[in-house]
Amino acid sequence: MDRGDILSGAAFSAVLRSAVAFVVVLLLFGWVTITSVNQSLIAELGDDVHQRWDIVAAEHAIDGDAQIAATISTLSRVASGGHHAAALFGAEGAFIAGNIMTRPASEGLQVGPLDHAAAATGAVTQEYIYVAARLGENLLVVGERLDLLYRTKILLFRTLTLSGFLIVLTMLSVGYYLSSKSLRRLRDIETALSKTSEGDTAVRISDRGGSTQIDRIARQMNLHFDRLSRMIATTRNTAAAAAHDLKSPLGRAYLSLGRAMERVEQGEDPTEAMSDTQVELERMRVIFDSYLQLSRIETSGDAPLIARVDLRSLTAELVETFALIAEDEGQSLSFAAEAGSDYGVTGDAQMLQQLVVNLLQNAVTHGSMGNRIAVRLERDGPALRFTVADTGPGIPAASMERVFEPFFRLDPSRSKPGNGLGLALVRAIVEKHQGRVALRDNRPGLIVEVMLPAIGP
Numbered sequence: 001m002d003r004g005d006i007l008s009g010a011a012f013s014a015v016l017r018s019a020v021a022f023v024v025v026l027l028l029f030g031w032v033t034i035t036s037v038n039q040s041l042i043a044e045l046g047d048d049v050h051q052r053w054d055i056v057a058a059e060h061a062i063d064g065d066a067q068i069a070a071t072i073s074t075l076s077r078v079a080s081g082g083h084h085a086a087a088l089f090g091a092e093g094a095f096i097a098g099n100i101m102t103r104p105a106s107e108g109l110q111v112g113p114l115d116h117a118a119a120a121t122g123a124v125t126q127e128y129i130y131v132a133a134r135l136g137e138n139l140l141v142v143g144e145r146l147d148l149l150y151r152t153k154i155l156l157f158r159t160l161t162l163s164g165f166l167i168v169l170t171m172l173s174v175g176y177y178l179s180s181k182s183l184r185r186l187r188d189i190e191t192a193l194s195k196t197s198e199g200d201t202a203v204r205i206s207d208r209g210g211s212t213q214i215d216r217i218a219r220q221m222n223l224h225f226d227r228l229s230r231m232i233a234t235t236r237n238t239a240a241a242a243a244h245d246l247k248s249p250l251g252r253a254y255l256s257l258g259r260a261m262e263r264v265e266q267g268e269d270p271t272e273a274m275s276d277t278q279v280e281l282e283r284m285r286v287i288f289d290s291y292l293q294l295s296r297i298e299t300s301g302d303a304p305l306i307a308r309v310d311l312r313s314l315t316a317e318l319v320e321t322f323a324l325i326a327e328d329e330g331q332s333l334s335f336a337a338e339a340g341s342d343y344g345v346t347g348d349a350q351m352l353q354q355l356v357v358n359l360l361q362n363a364v365t366h367g368s369m370g371n372r373i374a375v376r377l378e379r380d381g382p383a384l385r386f387t388v389a390d391t392g393p394g395i396p397a398a399s400m401e402r403v404f405e406p407f408f409r410l411d412p413s414r415s416k417p418g419n420g421l422g423l424a425l426v427r428a429i430v431e432k433h434q435g436r437v438a439l440r441d442n443r444p445g446l447i448v449e450v451m452l453p454a455i456g457p
């Protein structure tokens with residue numbers, strides 16, 4: 001994978017921006033921390049130095065000038081490695097005793113370098129904090145080198161720098177990893193797209209079950225590919241099946257027309273043969289009509305359906321009509337809808353009517369004597385469930401998907417009326433209404449379940 005692509009990926013650049021923000025915050029935080037540590041340590045050390053100055057001054061009060069020089073000499077000798085500083089200077093600034101060779105220029109508590117006799121090599125600093133104040137005629141200087149302060153500051157600085165560095169490094173690695181991961185997914189998508197554009201409809205993007213935007217897009221595209229390959233397969237099958245199904249009535253129409261002409265030539269009545277022709281032509285017209293209707297629904301795009309249709313009264317009316325036909329065939333037809341529920345859907349009344357008709361017609365035509373057809377309408381949360389169950393021959397599980405293809409019929413002898421477009425239309429209408437349709441085994445018989453989004457509570 002190209003490193004440039006990974007580095008310019010969304011994940012990496014987001015992490016990079018956060019890393020920059022983090023560094024800025026860390027710098028500010030470091031500055032504030034080090035400054036406040038500096039201030040409080042200086043205050044503490046200042047107190048220490050003052051105290052020591054006071055002790056020497058107290059001794060001076062007791063022992064007087066004679067003893068003070070000796071005390072300072074002892075004190076400054078004890079002090080190791082130039083860490084402590086103590087000295088006494090005369091009125092004219094002349095050195096009397098101690099380990100500071102030059103008198104500080106001014107008096108008071110100060111921070112700065114001192115001319116120490118044992119200036120240590122390798123010390124972290126040459127800065128002292130010291131008090132220079134008058135003791136009678138003389139000037140007493142007591143101080144301490146700022147080792148602790150500098151060590152603390154260096155330690156703080158190192159800790160902050162190191163942890164900041166590690167955090168930024170981790171962030172950038174994570175960003176790099178995420179970016180390369182999403183880039184890999186994008187590559188998968190790119191490959192799948194280019195393969196489909198070359199005509200390979202079996203290709204899918206591997207689903208890793210993730211929930212990132214890319215994963216969701218990949219899943220959406222797979223659904224799209226599914227639909228596309230189904231459409232291509234259906235179109236291929238449909239063209240062949242349509243030709244096949246139109247061939248028989250066309251052939252029969254041709255024959256009966258020939259018969260009619262013969263009758264005319266022989267001076268006989270051609271009416272019967274003519275009406276045979278008419279029946280076959282009518283059959284072809286119905287096929288064309290249904291097929292046109294199907295393609296109109298499938299290609300009508302996403303024009304919104306706005307009418308409010310009461311599915312219960314629509315179904316009740318059609319059930320009433322079909323109950324008579326069923327009765328004639330020795331079958332029974334019942335309709336049940338739970339009272340009090342709202343069965344309104346947003347849709348196209350004519351299409352929904354067609355849907356119910358096709359399902360009722362299938363149940364009656366494909367069933368035989370004694371068939372019990374039960375139509376139910378019920379609410380299922382935000383959806384409407386419409387089911388047509390019969391006790392007829394049913395559909396083997398292996399064919400439950402195929403019966404939705406245009407012109408597909410189970411009965412190879414074509415003994416029952418129909419053109420194989422009924423369920424294809426049902427599916428197209430259901431999908432147009434943002435619903436779904438499923439077939440189940442009624443043991444014996446078939447259950448067709450249609451789910452549609454309902455209006456209202």
Ligand SMILES: Nc1ncnc2c1ncn2[C@@H]1O[C@H](COP(=O)(O)OP(=O)(O)O)[C@@H](O)[C@H]1O
Pocket residue numbers: 358362363364366367390392393394395403404408409410411417418419420421422423424446
């Ligand atoms: N209720 C049913 N019981 C048994 N078989 C059915 C039923 N409904 C549909 N089928 C089978 O599914 C095929 C496709 O149905 P459909 O698309 O409506 O076409 P047809 O015009 O043949 O009814 C039918 O030919 C039939 O074999």
Ligand SMILES: [Mg+2]
Pocket residue numbers: 358361362418419420421422423
């Ligand atoms: Mg049918």
